[in-house]
Amino acid sequence: MTAVSTTSGTSFLTGRPLRLAVGGILILNGLFPALWILFTSLKGEPELLRKPITWLPQAPTLENYLRAFTDQPLLLFLFNSFMVALLSTIATLFVSTLAAYALARLNLRFRDLILSAIIAVSTFPLVTLLVPLFEIMRALGLLNTWAALILPYIVLSLPVCTLILVSFFEGIPRDLENAAMVDGCTRLGALFKVVVPLSAPGVFTAGILAFVNAWDEFLLALSFNSNPALRTLPVGITLYQGEFAFPWPVISAALIVGIVPVAVLIVIFQERVVSGLTSGGIKG
Incomplete structure (x- = not known):
């Protein structure tokens, strides 16, 4: 027994x-x-304040979503966030692809040291970089522009994206590149025509991570941009609160609107992202 x-x-335990x-x-x-x-x-203010708390809305209403778009320029916030996230993601993927290929294929003398440095840099808390980045952006005259956010987002996402792509590129046989170069491709041509397509799950994974990081970032967006026309979604949502009141239903509606694009993006590319994460883990 x-x-x-x-x-x-x-x-049971295993x-x-x-x-x-x-x-x-x-x-x-x-x-x-x-x-x-x-x-x-989906709740009104009276229902939200009712005691005991009701978990499900008793009288669902879409009025909060209407107010989310009329009380503040939510569409403008969404547009700014989308453009900043998209442009920074494209630039991040391009630079990290080149960096990862160099680390995976070229016989660099200090390769292990470079990889260690990339890992170390990725652990820096964002708040410790705020003042230096602010001074750099001010010196370059980039404050209150998209570039003031795009450039830091590229730098912040590069370490993780590079490490992901290095893992994938190392799993691609060199013979495929050599065959492409024999057929007339340059090394860059072989990279973008052979290696990158074969590493599509890793590229999608890196791209999703870079996009989500830029979409959700708040501290830099608040500090580097005071122009109302250029506010991103995380900063714009804070404008719904009043001096003495917090319209939580309206804020919640704005949050749901901000969650939907990222959720749709992840659902569309779910299989590639999961494949990228699992394959990267196995190869690493």
């Missing part, structure tokens, strides 16, 4: 039930805040 009990306990339980907890932890924001966005 003891042996059976021990085996049963070991089976088997499917435990994995399902852990997965369920992680899913609940990730979904609960989003669901709470969604439910709040």
